Amino acid sequence: MTTNTIDVVSYYRVSSQGQGESGLGLEAQREYITRAAQQNGWIIIGEFVDVVSGKLAIEDRPEGAKALALCKQTKAKLVVAKLDRLSRSVHHIARLLDETMDFKVATMPQADKFQLHLFAALAEQERSFIASRTREALAALQARADGGDVQSVEKIARRTAALEKGRTPTNRAKASKAIQDRVSSWQESVRDPIDLCIRKGGRTLQQVADCLNGKGITTSRGGEWSSIQVSRVMKNIGLQF
Template sequence: MRPAVSYIRVSTQKQGRSGLGLEAQAAAIAAFAASEGFTVIDSFVEIETGKGADALEQRPQLAAALELAQLVNGTVVVAKLDRLTRDVHFGSGLMAGKIPFRVAAMPHADNFQLHIMLAVAEKERQDISDRTKAALQAAKARGQQLGNPDIGKLRKAEAEERATHLRSIIEPLRNLSAKRISAVLNERKVAAPRGGRWQATQVIRLLNRIALTSLQHDQRRD
């Protein structure tokens, strides 16, 4: 039996806590391993958003899975290709290495074929995005109101509430860099706005929001 390392990824903290998606991915990988003659020697689970997460330093469980696969001369197995990555540049970098990848949903695809599939998927997503933008611009040109105007207000209120809640945590860290603050928040397991791990850009937005909220509060008192 050939050694395999299982890699499972869910996109939000909520999915990670509930187990939603974890069992399905694990079952798909187990079935693939049994039918293809692999023995899963270890499994790594990542709870991370897809957007902005396609960098290895932000995916420690993937890095650990790659390290173990290299050590045992094994294969990294995922349930679906998008659980590994949706980014063709990141994916091609992974697949250019010596570690083979297999996808349970595409059992006969090798690294080269997976690379091509990533490129095709990225092109399709860009085409859909371009068509959507063109349709929205055409609708706007006709004078059609787009979206729900209350959504922006709701998101602003949520951001202000989050900033108020995190103020006591952030205030003692203000003298640190945004990158260091994000590391501290991740170490303390403070949930990021959309789940996953804190990034420096999110910390900068939070600091600006706290400063703005404080200014508005002072103006109301005056």
């Protein structure tokens, strides 16, 4: 542990009011930053939480603007749990770096400006891959349904009913995208809890499942996790041991 201490301002972001009220995602972010602060000698002098989309620049967010102001006033460094909590836009992050805004990321506390810029670009590319994998997963579900898998047939029937509601090709396309967006959104909401379970020593799929169940985090259907469910989600969001 370093003996040099620095003042930091914690900034947390969740994407929906539901996440803000339930603490889903917020608790994980606090744990990331608390651990990093203990390991790197950071002194947290302020904490700000926004419930907004990552597409909005941090200076345009109510609490984000306050966090930046406190950093300037106290010469402290802004710290976020993960880079996407600061922004999902490479452009926004690059602009902050160009304007000499000094910030820290709890999951990679030693990263320099070049590395942060690179990680932001890679993360944007990964989100594109995730969207593609979601479409592939739905296609695989259809293939299993065609092969006679009962559960898959039932799932496809529900999705088909939803897609057919609007009748027109445009509405069917919108409904299909809405399904894909919901799947992607839910998978992203459990990324941090799964990552934390791995960081806490989970070395098998079942250990991660037990960790999630112990935290009271449910599957998309509100049930308990199994090793198979953990495996599918980790593959879709690109997490590995």
